[in-house]
């Protein structure tokens with residue numbers, strides 16, 4: 001164990017992201033190291049990771065294969081640009097990603113995060129239409145309760161009020177589909193059987209704005225950050241049909257649903273509907289080095305790149321697109337994805353995980369439970385006049401008792417590493433059940 005300064009002297013300088021800085025700094029929770037299914041606090045207490053970090057450490061923590069690949073690459077070459085230059089490992093990483101994307105979606109643009117992937121995907125969609133002479137297609141359609149990160153594109157197309165209100169006018173020419181959640185279908189296991197017709201709302205937006213103004217629809221196959229909203233059976237098929245009918249590109253944000261989380265390589269495979277563009281991040285490198293990517297269908301690449309006049313075809317990119325260390329981490333992670341059969345492990349554990357989640361039905365204030373693959377959302381009745389308070393206290397109780405969960409509003413989201421075993425789920429759900437009971441009042 002090699003823990004550097006387990007307790008920092010001063011918490012002031014780090015302005016923490018998406019954090020109640022004042023309450024956190026008064027009562028900090030520090031994770032000092034991690035291995036397999038566990039985090040260890042700065043006082044060396046074991047905490048089961050019920051969230052794969054932030055939905056990202058799918059292969060479990062501290063995987064030697066990934067660490068060594070990063071170390072090797074750091075010693076060979078720390079950095080080289082990918083603007084008008086190349087280095088082999090970035091091309092190898094892109095080819096590795098293309099091994100597991102749906103057929104035809106083999107062109108990979110590298111970013112450094114899910115947010116950058118979302119904005120990149122939206123820009124590629126706009127550039128695609130323009131390259132084909134349809135530059136009137138500038139409108140972007142998202143969905144209520146969608147989360148596509150924090151860039152101006154993803155934030156605007158995203159559908160979370162609190163993420164938008166602080167930041168002014170956002171992007172113009174954006175509209176939203178309704179979200180797919182319905183409390184009338186509470187406690188559904190897996191995909192709800194009804195609700196596919198919600199996709200038909202796209203017809204209304206086409207009628208309102210004109211198809212010739214709409215570039216793309218972007219949705220998460222399963223909405224994660226707003227509390228695990230599982231799409232109804234047939235919903236994505238319908239969205240695909242309507243996009244095809246009106247010449248609109250379908251973008252999936254697979255930042256959470258990629259890399260085995262739903263028991264398949266990507267959500268597209270599990271849900272049987274393939275988009276034109278898909279984003280990814282998180283599980284791409286098991287979160288060991290930040291990296292995101294956008295996989296595009298061949299037709300998109302061809303239209304933009306082959307159709308362009310001589311010169312740079314897409315005026316977009318990041319200094320660290322295809323960073324050597326991130327590329328090394330991605331290759332090692334995808335190798336583990338195959339050798340550990342992470343999607344197969346998720347499939348094998350799905351019923352056990354769903355049983356555990358749905359065993360919480362009947363506990364005080366549990367008003368809905370939903371799940372797909374190794375993701376579950378447990379919705380609590382908010383305390384009158386104090387939204388989020390109950391979930392925050394459940395979170396703290398779980399943490400104190402050795403289980404890391406995640407909360408969003410009054411919804412608990414669980415997404416353990418895909419190496420989770422029944423002994424872990426037993427502990428996660430029994431600690432969570434106790435915490436929910438303890439916050440009954």
Ligand SMILES: Cc1ncc(COP(=O)(O)O)c(C=O)c1O
Pocket residue numbers: 112113114115116118147148149150220224225253254255256281282
């Ligand atoms: C679906 C989705 N898109 C985008 C993002 C943003 O990713 P990042 O935080 O890496 O920018 C997230 C993060 O949770 C996400 O869940």
